[in-house]
Structures are given as structure tokens and as C-alpha cells.
Amino acid sequence: MSVLCLVEHDGDGVGEASLRALSFARRLAATSDEGLAALCVGEPGDQTVRILADYGVDELHPVAGSAFESFAPVAWARAVLELAAALPATAVVAAGTDRGNEVMAHAGALSGLTMVANCFEATRVDEGCVHLTRQRWAGSLIEEARLESTTALLTVAFDGVAAEPAFQPSDVRVHGFTPTLNEQDLRVQVAEFRARDAGVSLADARVVVGGGRGVGSAEGFTIIEELAGLLGGAVGVSRAVTSLGWRSHSQQVGQTGTRIAPDLYLVCGISGATQHLAGCQSAKHVVAINTDPDAPIIMRADYAVIGDLNEIIPALVNAIRARA
């Protein structure tokens, strides 16, 4: 018996969200003395296998075959279910990424099993029952629940779990496996992928300069862009700003926008609605510039400057230029 974790990798590395899912899955497996198995699609490089050993994976099952060259969510779900039945797995865990949630939802639909998203703690109660703690309302509330299921299908809340290697690395046994697919499973697949030459991407930026309604106008973002450029970062905006049409939705930080995890989030003129804060929970340091000393963002921030960003940011840009 084991807990199976779906790992998203790119040959040589494992995504941060998958490392968090592995940490979650390993803790669940420990509550019932089960092994930790992993499934990945595509050949894992040596580096990937080493990382999985650090995270305590006992068995790795790479899925190969021409059917898996383009991402096909139903085919991935079939692979997950077939491997889960063969092991057998008492729980299947995936990262709370778009792909992780999508594949697990298909696995739930194909099998009729319940799929629970946004989990951050799981403990086996007995055979057929897991106690779960999961985020509701993007982390504003916590739900504790019991899941009664022969196989628990779970995805992990990105902001709720830290990536922690195992106490001792494991010896990973690698067994490739080819799932049985039918034509239907490949009907929906990526027909084309186009990379964007976007400069620093918001999701991966080390520094994000955020602008909200307080910026005052679409033109007001020129100076925010300039500051982000000077700091080697990206611009993020609040939902109010995209609703006003000042900036594109691709720059929106929040529950329904991009979730960011920078070293520094410099938030200017954003009050800090729950929807926005849900997108920056993983920021290491938050510095807020706001006219309102009682704005929710001041509670979330580590440092604050009270005042009008339209005076402070130009002065900050000048001060940074003067240093160069």
C-alpha cells in the first residue's frame, strides 16, 4: 500500500508546487506507515531522481510513450488511476497547479471518486477514511473534514504547505510504466504551444512592484513600470485596476489572477482585499506604500510608508537613479 504523488517536472528539475505536494504526501504516508510512490510523465533526469530521493520517494514510475508527448489531461488521469490501482494506492496527491487540479478532476470524473482540492494537512484515520484540513475562500477560512473513500484524490494548497525534504534521503526504485489508453483519452490535447517573450514573468519575478487604484490612472503606471525596471522586477496590479481597464488582466495579482512568490512585493496604493492578499501569501517581504494607515495591506505588510505614492515613487526612482 502506498500514497501516490503526481510530480510535474521538466527533465532536470521538479516544480516548487510538486515539492510541496511531495512533502504533504510523505506526511500522509507516514501516518499509516505506507510507502511514497511518484508518477511523472516523461523521462526523469538524474537531477530529478536525486530530488525525489531527497523528498523520500520510494518508487518512481515514469510514464512514457508517444501518447504522452503533448499534454492530454484525460490520458494523464488514466495513467494516475491505472497506477493507483496497480500499487495499490490509498491516496493520490497532486500539486494545486492548473494541471494538477485538472488531471485530478478528470481522475475523479473517470472513477466516480471524490476529489478534494486545496488541502494542506491529511492524516489517515483508518482504512477508507482520511482526516483533511483544507483552505476555503482562498485561505480566509479553514475546513476540517473527513473523507470516506477507498482512494483519496487530493490536491495541495500551494500556500499552505512548505517544501521540506525527508529526514533521510531514500533509495528510489525506478519502474517505467505504460498505461492502457483508448482513443477517447487523447481527443483533448495540446495542439500547439507558443512561448511568450515576456521579460520577467510575474509568477517567477524576484521583485514585484504592485499598483492599485491609488495609482490614479492608466498613465500613472509609467512610473510604476520604471521602478519595476530599476529593481529588475515585474509589475503586478489589483483587480480594481484591471476592472477599470487601466492594465491587462495578465498583470493581476490575486485569487483570480496570478499567484506570486517574490522576495520583495512593494505594494503601492493597494488596500489589500482578501482576493488580492490570496495572491501574495508566498511573498517573503511585503512593503506597503499607502495613504491609509488602517488599510488591510498594512496588517499584511512587514514594512510600511504612509503617504501618497504619486509623490513617494518618483522620489524613490530619483534616489535609486542617483545611486547609480
Add this chain to the structure above:
Amino acid sequence: MVGATILITPDGQDIDTRHLGFTISPHEECAVEEAVRIVESHGGTVSVLTLGPSEAVEQLRDAAATGASQLIHLKTDGREWDPITTAQAIVESVRAREAAAGPYDLILFGNEAPDSGDYQVAIRVAHLLSRDCVSGAKHIELSDARARVRREHRGGDEFFELDLPAVVSVKEGINLPRYPSLPGRMRAKKAAIDVSEPRWRAGALHKERLSVPRTTRERAELLGTGVAAVPALVELLVTLGVLG
């Protein structure tokens, strides 16, 4: 989390909604707008369906004001529905309508609910109806009974090709929803609503309790006020390693 105070009912089972207002959530609002735009350029009609308590009628009327013509309310008693039962109730309603009027070319959903964040009702509906499904759409293009769907993936765009009829869940940002016009809102007030009451069934997930996370955060350290704080801000950026 800071930003809003959410009250929980004394039994720890639900949010105390007595003093709350409701709106269509962001992804769904965009799904309604997308449906209306598709019909504006390709013809047809937009039907809007919601499963929820009697208050959900207001959201149906908002959708009607935007341009939906058929309003369907699967009325509940306020209990929480799990994604499996929700999908089954939607499919039952869809099947009944399709038996009379032929298949919906496209069934749109919001990518995930802001409260439970289940990410799966659209996918479950698609499987029950044996239709193709793509989630997280940021663009939909229709031609010759096919849909080309674009979505974001790791700093790029993925494209999918689907045969209609199909199911697509959309994300906020696919469009900028309009403000309903005054005539639209007047019309919506009088629009007929088709109400039915599907049966609630317990799922495999049993909620024990809800709670508000404890926060140990303290207020931010104040660096200063106005432009006088700029030197302290620069110093902080150096300390954090952002400036050399």
C-alpha cells in the same frame, strides 16, 4: 487572513451570511460575458443556470441584464452541495432541456468557485455528457462546429481544438465584463425564471467544522511618512538585497 472579517455560525458548519451581499463570482461573470459575446457574433441564445438558495435569483437577473435570455434556477435549501452532486443536478437539467431543444453548442463554467475552489464541476459535467472539455480558457474562437481554446501555461500559451458540442471552463481575464445597460436591467426584472428543486445527497466528504485561521502577524514596521521616508526605503531595499 486579514482583509475581511468572516463570521462563522455557532455550530462551525457555515459562514454567517446574514450581513453579506452576494455577487456572481469573477470567473463566472466572465463566462456569462463570453457567452453573450459569442451569441452576439454567431447568433443563438444564452441560457444561464445556477444551483443555489433563493437569493441566487439576483445573480440570474444580473446575467439576464447582461444578455442571457433563459434563466434556470436549481433551488437548494442553503446546504452545501459537493461537486459530484452539483454536476449530476446540472446534467439532469441540461439533458431535460436538450431533449426538447437539441444540444447546447457550448456549456461554459467558471474555472473554480471562489469558496470551495473545487476545480471540477465543469470536468464532471463533460464526462457525464461524454463531451470534450478544456479548463482555464483565456480565449475561445468558434468556427465550423469547432472551438479553438487558448489558455496560459508556464510563460506561454497552449491551444486546444475541440469538436462542438463541448464544455469549457473560463478564467477571469478572458474578457472585461460589461456593465449591464439600464434597459437590460429593466428587462431582467421581468424575465421568467425556470425553477426546480433537485434533491441534495450527502457526498463522501463530511465537513466537521470551519474556522478562521489564527494570525500571529503584527502591524507593519513604519518606515516613515511621505517623501521623507524615501532614504529609509532605499536602505531597506539594500538590506533585502534588491539594490546593490
